[in-house]
Amino acid sequence: MSRTTSFKLVLLGESAVGKSSLVLRFVRNEFSDFRESTIAAFLTQTVTLDESTSIKFEIWDTAGQERYKSLAPIYFRNSNAAVIVYDITQTSFEKAKSWVRELQRQADPSIVIMLVGNKTDLESQRKTPRELGERFAEEEGLLFSEASAKTGEGVEELFMEIAKKLPLAPPPIRGTPANSKGVRVSGQGDEASTPQACTC
Amino acid sequence: MDEEYDVIVLGTGLTECILSGLLSVDGQKVLHMDRNDYYGGASASLNLTQLYQQFRNSPPPESLQLGRDRDYAVDLIPKFILSSGELTRMLVHTDVIRYLEFKVIAGSYVYRDGRISKVPSTEMEAVRSPLMGLFEKRRARNFFLYLQNWKEADPATHQGLDVNKVSMKEVYTKFGLEAGTQDFIGHAMALWLDDDYITKPARQTIDRIILYTASMARYGKSPYIYPLYGLGELPQAFARLSAIYGGTYMLDKQIESVNVDPDTGYFTGVTSGGETVKAKRVIGDPSYFGAGKDEPEGGKMRVIETGKVIRAICILKHPIPGTDDSDSAQIIIPQNQVGRKNDIYIAAVSSAHNVAAPNVWIAIVSTIVETSVPEREILPGLQLLGNVVDKFISITPLYAPTSPGTNDNIFITKSYDATSHFETVVEDVFDVWQRVKGEKLVLKKREVEVEA
Numbered sequence: 028m029s030r031t032t033s034f035k036l037v038l039l040g041e042s043a044v045g046k047s048s049l050v051l052r053f054v055r056n057e058f059s060d061f062r063e064s065t066i067a068a069f070l071t072q073t074v075t076l077d078e079s080t081s082i083k084f085e086i087w088d089t090a091g092q093e094r095y096k097s098l099a100p101i102y103f104r105n106s107n108a109a110v111i112v113y114d115i116t117q118t119s120f121e122k123a124k125s126w127v128r129e130l131q132r133q134a135d136p137s138i139v140i141m142l143v144g145n146k147t148d149l150e151s152q153r154k155t156p157r158e159l160g161e162r163f164a165e166e167e168g169l170l171f172s173e174a175s176a177k178t179g180e181g182v183e184e185l186f187m188e189i190a191k192k193l194p195l196a197p198p199p200i201r202g203t204p205a206n207s208k209g210v211r212v213s214g215q216g217d218e219a220s221t222p223q224a225c226t227c
Numbered sequence: 228m229d230e231e232y233d234v235i236v237l238g239t240g241l242t243e244c245i246l247s248g249l250l251s252v253d254g255q256k257v258l259h260m261d262r263n264d265y266y267g268g269a270s271a272s273l274n275l276t277q278l279y280q281q282f283r284n285s286p287p288p289e290s291l292q293l294g295r296d297r298d299y300a301v302d303l304i305p306k307f308i309l310s311s312g313e314l315t316r317m318l319v320h321t322d323v324i325r326y327l328e329f330k331v332i333a334g335s336y337v338y339r340d341g342r343i344s345k346v347p348s349t350e351m352e353a354v355r356s357p358l359m360g361l362f363e364k365r366r367a368r369n370f371f372l373y374l375q376n377w378k379e380a381d382p383a384t385h386q387g388l389d390v391n392k393v394s395m396k397e398v399y400t401k402f403g404l405e406a407g408t409q410d411f412i413g414h415a416m417a418l419w420l421d422d423d424y425i426t427k428p429a430r431q432t433i434d435r436i437i438l439y440t441a442s443m444a445r446y447g448k449s450p451y452i453y454p455l456y457g458l459g460e461l462p463q464a465f466a467r468l469s470a471i472y473g474g475t476y477m478l479d480k481q482i483e484s485v486n487v488d489p490d491t492g493y494f495t496g497v498t499s500g501g502e503t504v505k506a507k508r509v510i511g512d513p514s515y516f517g518a519g520k521d522e523p524e525g526g527k528m529r530v531i532e533t534g535k536v537i538r539a540i541c542i543l544k545h546p547i548p549g550t551d552d553s554d555s556a557q558i559i560i561p562q563n564q565v566g567r568k569n570d571i572y573i574a575a576v577s578s579a580h581n582v583a584a585p586n587v588w589i590a591i592v593s594t595i596v597e598t599s600v601p602e603r604e605i606l607p608g609l610q611l612l613g614n615v616v617d618k619f620i621s622i623t624p625l626y627a628p629t630s631p632g633t634n635d636n637i638f639i640t641k642s643y644d645a646t647s648h649f650e651t652v653v654e655d656v657f658d659v660w661q662r663v664k665g666e667k668l669v670l671k672k673r674e675v676e677v678e679a
Contacts, residue, residue, distance in 0.1 A: 069325070069471075090470035097476035099266050099463035101326060104456060209328050209455065210446055212315060 031073060031081040034193055035105055038087065039126040040112035041119045042094050045145040048176035049112060050086050053186050058177050074190050082190040084108075103133040108141070108189050113160075115144040115173065116152040120159060127167055139192045141170040143185055148175040232258045232475075234663075235497050235504060237482060237511030240268035241458075241649070242640040244465035245656045246510055248321060249668070251472035258504060259469060260497070264479035266466060268512055269623075269643055272300035272459030272582065278540075282619040291616055293542065294584025300457030301540060301582065303621075304643045305574035305591035306652075307332055307451035307557060311442040313653035315452070318464075320670040326464040330580055332451035333553035337415040338560040339407060343549045343611065346415045346559075363405055370402040370412075374436060388429070395429040406563070412436065414561040420569050420595065420645055421562060438650075451557065451648070457582045482515055487635060494636040508636040508663060513626035516639050529639060530626040535596035536645045539605055540619040541612055543588040547575050548613050554579035554588075557647060560607055569595040571608045572647050595645045596622060631662045638663050 038046040051057050054072045073083045087106070092098045109130055113123040123142060130140060142164045144155060157173060164171035170188055174181030233255040236247045244266075247259045265271060275287045275296045287293055308314050308329075318324040336343040339358060347353035359367055378384045388398060399409050413419050417435040424432050442450030454460045470476055483498045496505040516529040550556045558573040565571065575590040576582050583589050592608035594601075601622055609615065628639035641655050660668040 090467060091473075092467070092470045092476050094475070095477040097478045099466060101456075101460055101463040101467065104460075209330055210452060212310070212319070212324055212329055212452065 029075075029079055029081050031083050032193075032195060033083045033085055034107040036084045036086050036108040036110065036189070037102060037106045038089060038110050038112065039093070039130070041114075041122045042091070044112045044114040044117070044119055045176045046110075046112045047088055049110070049143065049145060049174065049182060050088065052176045052179055052182045054086070056179070058179075060177075072186070074187060076190055080195060082193060084186065084190075100133060103130070106134055106138055107193060108139040109134065110141050110143055110185070110189070111169075112143045112145050113155065114146050115155045115157075116146050116149045118154055120144075120155045120163075124163065127169065137194070139170065139189055140167075141172065141185060141189050143171075144173040145176060147173050147180055148177045230256075230504070232256045232504065232506040233508070234258070235260065235506040235509045235511075237261075237485075237497070237509060237515040238268045238640075239263075239266045239462050239466060239478070240270045240512050240640070240643070241462045241465070242270075242652055242655050242659070243268070243510060243512055244462035244469065245317060245653075246640075246659055246663075247474055248323070248465040248468035248472070249656075249660065250663075251469040251474040252321070254472075257469060257474040258477070258506065259466065259474055260477045260480045260482065260499060262479070262481055262515075266463045266478070267303075267459040268462075269514070270302075270304050270458060270462060272302050272457030275299045275301075278619065282621075291542075293587065293616075298578070298584040299582065300459060301589055302458045302576075302591065303538075303540075304458070305538065305572065305593055305647070306458060306643070306649055307453055307574060307647060309438060309442045309450055309648045309650065310445045310452045311438060311450075312648060312650050314461075314649040316670065317653055317656075321465070321468055323464045323468050326467060327460055328455045329452040330455060330555075331446040332449040332453055332555045332557060332576075334550055334556045335415065335449045335451070336550060336556055336558045337411045338558060338564055338607075338611070339411070340564075343558055346411060358411060359405075359408055363408055366403050367408055370398075370404060371440075373402070374433065374440070377433070377437075390429040390433055393429055394426050395432045396425045398429045398433075399425075410561040410563055414570050415559045416440070418559075418647060422568075449557065453555065453576060453580055455581045457576075457580070485509060485511075485516065485637065487637075492635050508638060510638045510640070510659060510663065512640050513628070513642055516628075516637070518626045518642075519624065528629055529637065531629050532624045533627050534625050535601070535622055536593060536625060537596050537601040537605055537620065537622050538591055538593040539602075539609065540621075541590045541592065541609070542583075542616045542618070543575075543590055543612060543614070544586060544616055545613060546577070546588060547573070547590060547611065549611070550575075558608075558611060559647075560611075565607045567594070567604070568597055569645070571605060572645070573608050573611065574647065593645060633662055633665075 040046050050070055054070045070086045071083055073081050075081045111123050111126045113119040142160055144160050161171050172181055172185040174185055234250055234257050236243050236259040239261040247257050251257050278301050279285055279287045335346045337346050344358050347356040376384045416439045417432045439450050480499045485497055486495045488495050494509050496503050513530040518530045546552045547556055554577045556575045560571040562568055562570050571594040573590055573592050575588055577588040578585045590612055592605045594604055625642040627641050632638035638659050640659055644651055657668050
């Protein structure tokens, strides 16, 4: 029987670089040119690595809280993977670097980080060369890719690459012994007392 | 900032964040600001550096060997969540619960005659409890059976007592309960802070005991749950809800002024960093409306002091003596036991809740201030802790708004009180909602986000 492990993946990057669009392409295979801001702040998608292993991504969007440097620590809490997005047609690459620093400060050291240059469909307007991102990712030990949420190019692949890097043998952070005595809190009255790991 | 908002919320304490979340879900355009560069305001949890900065204006001393800064999330207010209470209901109904993980507080204790004992919550525990003698146990059992069977609609279960009319004193008398038993029922189960309840109609006390026993029945060890990484997670989680529904967040924003129309007195906007943002209404905690200042804000007294609470945050390197080495506990010292008017509370959590380094416990001793030397008032609590590695004492005035806000669109929340749980915080949320919207807050189940 196939085993599915859940991992928390957070999205980071400046406003309007296409964070939500990448996820919507990945999860629903949809794209819209005029999506104003985040509507789906929590999505899940399961990818199959092989016959016996599936990975369920619980994807957290910033819900716009990055705009005025107001992302709460709870956002980074227990994240297993991060996708840092920049727009290759803008000079948002420098900002992507500061998100890497932020992750190194706030997240668990074992976090898998993928740096993504988005909007490869706008190649003619490119301002950030691929090599620049590649070199920085190599120096910092990050995964790297370029993609287009609009055409779908590279999207599936980048999430697949993250999935392959996630540690499958030891369970993810959310199931560590420190949390093992957590409780499930649900609606009043139902499944009253189940003293077991909480996955809320 | 040319945009105009429906509501500006000032301060990211739990009360304000719940309101912000509910208003955003309701479709209102919300701007939420805080003068601090962190979430939580007066209900934040601080790391070691922030804690020492706030209380000592210096870094944590190396000599204490307190471990890694980032392992700490020290609550500024000591409260737990009643597992069957209103905050739990709020968390479930808004689905904010998915952002959080909880642990059960390991035990609830009550102080009597110089020692602490577990608060009995089941018949089994009551029978073994050293808090009562043999005959008293039988009487207490009758009282609890009466509560268990009591049904509003069935007068046969009322045993001739109209709880909406008779006082709690009369109920105690009917079951023949001793003063000491009354102490732990009224203070450790109904969680009253003083004895005023005894002469009031019994209904409210009975409701509170039923809430306590229902909460207790849920997870067994204590009636309380607690979020991993500290209480500061709660406002952050509700802020996320607000942001998902379009709320805009700005931290680290000094608020220069809350502006009103000079003719009508109605709120017009807020000035921050030299820029003015317009909105129809403002909601905020008392610190944004002149609390603690000699000169009232804009010549108008908007908040009034209702009392003072003393809180001593204590860092320990051992569990609290007499709690079976528990990772967490609540201890109540009923006022009668130490000759006071108000109870003393101890709330302890530890590394098991991801709020301190390994083998470190954080215990907060608190009470309502009655004298001019409050530090002496908490001594009975401090004495139960054993060796304290470091201690941070605050004496905090509690504020309440002077007006409901309906005549100026300025809606002010209350300070966090001395109770051990969040029930009064949720009451305040309901109250402010009623004032802002002119209708009762009805919790509807939020639409579930699509799972692909």
